[in-house]
Amino acid sequence: MQTSKKLNFLHFLLSLMLFFTTSTAQHTRPNHCGNIKLQTPFLSQNSSISSLLTRMIKCKSQKLYFRTSIGLFPISSIDYTSKTLTISHPSCSSSQQYVSPALLSAGFPSPPLPNSLLLFNCSSKRHPKSSLIHNCTRLHICGAAFEVQEPEIKVPYSCLLVQDIEKLDTNFHPNDLSCSDYRRVYRRSLSEEDYEGVELGTRISFDIPDHVPDICNECKKPNGNCGVGLKCICHAKECKDKVISAARSLSTGISFLFPLFSIIVLMNFGII
Known part of the structure; x- marks a missing residue:
């Protein structure tokens, strides 16, 4: 029963990551x-x-x-x-x-x-x-x-x-x-x-x-x-x-932080 809950939660996270990646790609204009x-x-x-x-x-x-x-x-x-x-x-x-x-x-x-x-x-x-x-x-x-x-x-x-x-x-x-x-x-x-x-x-x-x-x-x-x-x-x-500007330009880092957050959650649940 516990294993089934963990697998369902893993499926939910993977689906959410796929949706986020697809949405981001749709808003990126080529060239x-x-x-x-x-x-x-x-x-x-x-x-x-x-x-x-x-x-x-x-x-x-x-x-x-x-x-x-x-x-x-x-x-x-x-x-x-x-x-x-x-x-x-x-x-x-x-x-x-x-x-x-x-x-x-x-x-x-x-x-x-x-x-x-x-x-x-x-x-x-x-x-x-x-x-x-x-x-x-x-x-x-x-x-x-x-x-x-x-x-x-x-x-x-x-x-x-x-x-x-x-x-x-x-x-x-x-x-x-x-x-x-x-x-x-x-x-x-x-x-x-x-x-x-x-x-x-x-x-x-x-x-x-x-x-x-x-x-x-x-x-x-x-x-x-x-x-x-x-x-x-x-x-x-x-x-x-290095950016030379009065106002610093910082990368959002979302594409990196979200998978990292997912891995941390999975580790806490004992899935990986």
């Missing part, structure tokens, strides 16, 4: 990672370029990331017409945690419109290429950054805009201008007066012609322009799958 559609060249094909670019992204817990040798950066969208993907930058970041957009895009073709940089609470504007850095007093995306300043302290340059980050040295850092915060943005317009013409994030171009014999040649040169993304593509073992 999608969350709300982002995946298609050529990010799907495995015979093309050597496609096989390399599949390493460029990673789907983790239904969130899509740009893979680099320093970690994973969240992707907000992919534009297959312009062949660009956008790495999101949802909030102001301290200059101590600066990640250069030039480093992220180094080695890839230039995007249709340049990646830019917003710098906040800067006390200096002296730089060898200061002509590339403009005031943007009408743009206050990082308004919260100003609230921490003491009333009697005046910041000479509350907002600075680097129009095209590729024109600066790759080793440029906000600390060079004594800035407290920064935001990566890309241009919607090339007009210097259009300070509102920016979108948050960094654009990476994957418009790599099929006739390129080896896009990893740059990584082999002594002074090759091999950024953290291209380096990860060409040397997959150097990829680090």
